[in-house]
Amino acid sequence: MTTSNQAQQAPPYQAVLFDLDGVLVDSEMLANRVWVELLAQHGLTISHADFLSRSVGLSLGALYLRLESEFGWTRPEGFEALSDAALSASFASVEQVPGALQTLEALTRAGLPFAVASNSRRDRLDLKLQVAGLSGAVQHTFDPAQVGGRGKPLPDLYEYAARQIGADIGRCLVIEDSPTGVQAGAAAGATVWGLLGGEHVHGALGEQLLAAGAERLVHSHAELVTALGLPPAPVTSLPSGR
DSSP: OHHHHHHHHHOOOEEEESSSSSBBOOHHHHHHHHHHHHHHTOOOOOOHHHHHHHHHTTHHHHHHHHHHHOOOOOOTTHHHHHHHHHHHHHHHOOOOOHHHHHHHHHHHHHTTOEEEESSHHHHHHHHHHHHHTTTGOOOOEGGGGTTTTTTTTTTHHHHHHHTTTTGGGGGEEEEEEEEHHHHHHHHHTTTEEEEOOTTTTTHHHHHHHHHHSSSSEESSHHHHHHHHHHOOOOOOOOOOOO
C-alpha cells in the first residue's frame, strides 16, 4: 500500500509519457464492440473478452497478424474500409478516462512536461483527443508513422517522444494500460506504471502489466496525481451572493 510519505518521495521524473487508448480516452470497449460485431459478420466468432485480451495495445497490422496466426482468419476484400468507417463513427462518442484532464492540468501547473505516444493512427489519435475534450491540454502527440511504423511493443515510439520533448528516456515515467505498451516503455528504459482506470480493465490485467515490466499500479487518475506528488487544483472562491 502506498503511504503519503511514499507519494511525497516520488522520483524526480523529467517528463511523463502517456499511452492514449485506455489511459486518457476510454476507447477500448468502443473499439471492442465494433470489432466483435464486424468479425462475426465476416466469418470469425469471438467473445468480447477474448478479443479484448488479444487486441489491447496492438497496432492494426499486429492485430491482423494475430487473428491470422491464432484463428486462421484473414480479412476479406473491403473489410478495412468497413472497419475504418465503423470505428470512426464509434469514436465520435468517446469520453476521457475519468480524471484524465485533471491529471494533465496538474502536470501543466507543476511545469512537468508530458506527451502522448500511441499506436493509434494519426487521424484517430487527433479525433479521440478532440472528442474527449483533451486536445487543448495536450501539446505533443506521437504515432508509429513518425518512427517508420515501429510501434509498440518496440521501444522506438517512446524513445522518439522523449527526444522530441527534450527529456532523457531513462528519467521518464510511462503510463500504460496494456502489456504491449508496458513492454515498449520498459524496453526504452523508462519507468513504467500501469493505470487501471478504463472501462476495459479486468481482474487479471494488473498482474499482466506487472509481469510485462510495470513497476507499480495505480487505479485512477486521482491516485496517479497523488503518487506523483502533484499539488491539487487551486480552489476558486465563489461569490458570496450578496
